[in-house]
Amino acid sequence: MRIIIPLLIILIIATPHINSMEKQHVFEKIDPYLATPASGHIYEIPVVIMRFLPTKDGINLDVNKVPDFWDLGEITIEELKNKIDVYDRRIKFMLEESTRFRGYKDPSAVPSIGYRVVEYITIYEQTPKGEVNSHLEDGTPLFSPDYHMIFDRFNIKHYINNLGVKEIWVWMGGVNSDFPCYDPTIHKPEDFRNWWESNMSSPITGDISNSNRDNDDLPIYDATYTVYGQNFRRSHAEAVHNHGHQLEAILSHVDHLQFGNSDLFWKKFVGQNDDGEFITGRAGWTHMPPNTTKHYDYTDTMKLVESDIEDWTPDNSGMKKLVNVDTYANLKYHWLNENTQDIPQFIESQWYIYWMQSMPGHKNGIMFEDREMTNWWIFTADWDKAISSKLGLVSKP
Template sequence: MKKLLGSVFIMMLMQSTQGYTKEIPPVFEKIDPYLATPAPGNLCEIPVVIMRFLPTIDGINLDVSKAPDFWELGGISLEELKARIDLFDKRIKFMLEEGTLFRGYKDTSAVPSIGYRVVEYITIYEQTPQGPVSDHLKDGSPLYSPNYHKIFERFNMEHYVNDLGVKEIWIWMGGVNSDFPCYDPEIHRPEDFRNWWESNMSSPLTGDISNSNRDNTDLPIYNSTYTVYGQNFRRSHAEAVHNHGHQLEAILSHVNHLQFGNTDLFWKKFVGQNKNGDFITGRAGWTHMPPNTTKHYDYTETMTPVESDIEDWTPDNSGIKKLVNVNTYGKLKYAWPDADPSQIPQRVESQWYIYWMQNMPGHKNGIHYENKDMTNWWLFTADWDKAISAGVGLVSKD
């Protein structure tokens, strides 16, 4: 009955606006000072463009026939949704910058390897334009990627990348498909079915090294490398930074393989895998797993402490061990931009991502491997082209 009433309401809304759907031109937003100001003392700056696609029929509410929630239609006003995204953006920037402070949770002298500066913020009151078919659902229906070529040509992303040095484009978007519990064929149309990669790189130097199918034709190639992060506005800051975590895994694995012909240093020694590639506890973990679990997405459930060298990680596992569980990162006092961090949804999960990133070899890490020094792994995020062209590896050359 609830679903039926929701469908009737949407049909009435669509009929009442048929023929005069309100068209709103894209808005180049005034950028919040926090987003426009990189973390002080940063070693490298990353210019960012943020885009958000918010389809609407009436100019007041989100069009849930194109971008519903998952379980229910989830009607929401544009103002409420924009305010929610504004908050997510600040948390994302904070998490990414804070994560580059090497062991910053205990070293107050640590400096951020990266500072983020948002140079443009564009709100588009439309669904993302339909791109190529990226997959098929169980019922055979096609899933479409956003048409990034069309989007980037429309908003001249070539200028932002080539002239302003933009290295990341964060795109908030929504979609629907017939697998959603809220799916209703009366209002949801196959042409609005969307699927996108969490991260997607365009590079004239290396090709696509990202958490995607690594199709080198789905993004325009400009003079330098940039990465697109697909962010679902029905989720949160936590999932957005989760996407960055997988991108770190993709690029660090690639660099590891370039240097040593395998990915053992990153996956086996840093993350924690046995000789068969099975995940083990006790090392530094990865985006899906803190050091005390081998269960995916287990950020809060497993309370059992496990001895780990995450806070004194060395490739040969000679660092000091400490008992680690959810309280290790969940109880850290990070300087969140929120007035009351205790009210942040998914705060503990989010603090795992920060803590994990802070334990990657960063600036002045002092970690050694076979009589060589570990490099600052954030160099690859900060400037992929420069690091790769210079032959920088996870370990110094001499």
């Protein structure tokens, strides 16, 4: 009995500790790379990263709440954290590299933006259930994360108002009854989630983002910030894809403020005809490289099309070159010294960098009639300053 009783005591003490992981959070030590903006940057964006990783035992991800899509995708918390750590580094690299104006042919191009992660929080819970933001075809409601509850709990107001944080990257998962892996015996409707890829809160313009632009779904603080919803069942590529759509939202908005329409961005930069239909030969957008009008056609676009993407001008007078998937797939970005064969969705990721590097950036020298294009990255870096000063995609007369 002297041997058995101590063992029973240990089990009684240890079990509540493991179960309590479901309601714990940890302020992580920040990777030095994430905490250090790219050298030579012009603007800095402070970031808070949050990751919601529900667990029942402190060891495994709770796939009752956050399964994968085709199957449950059982994985340990440690394995998932390691994957997200790699994604975070790639995302930061891609976003900073993307702001080097035509950096694919100018190694001296400086990054317009450097990212600095100021806080990293891991929460071992599912995101709290917020308002209904959409429905499945059968009418089943899907819930947003309750950002008001989350941000109150972690005092995000302090990070925005006092530390100048402009972006919050939120890793999370969910389930709904359309998932092939859905099992009604273990997957509960209260865990059905849907979130926006990007979502802005702004005291000066309201929500300008790739969302339904509900001004009440995020707390409004003293400065503008953007929340990026990132699915940990996907990868860095989808996360940066989200930033691409946010660029489209804010740049077309600024275009409309300056000229009363969004033709400069969508028709002249991206490439659309007078009916708003996508055309080839200009710079493309998040879904389409310049040689295709098919959505998500990043890797099979072997067709060569003449495009001015590398010498873009609004009047289409720039030098044209034949482009296809090889144009961006073969570019030599340093990718944090990773073996690029180990990077999932590598060619797609290369497209995002190449496309963003083709946007007017620092000292771009691109003329629109008799005026120079501004550095479009100011709208990502400091929305409030840019909007308050009535800055446009084209410099003032």
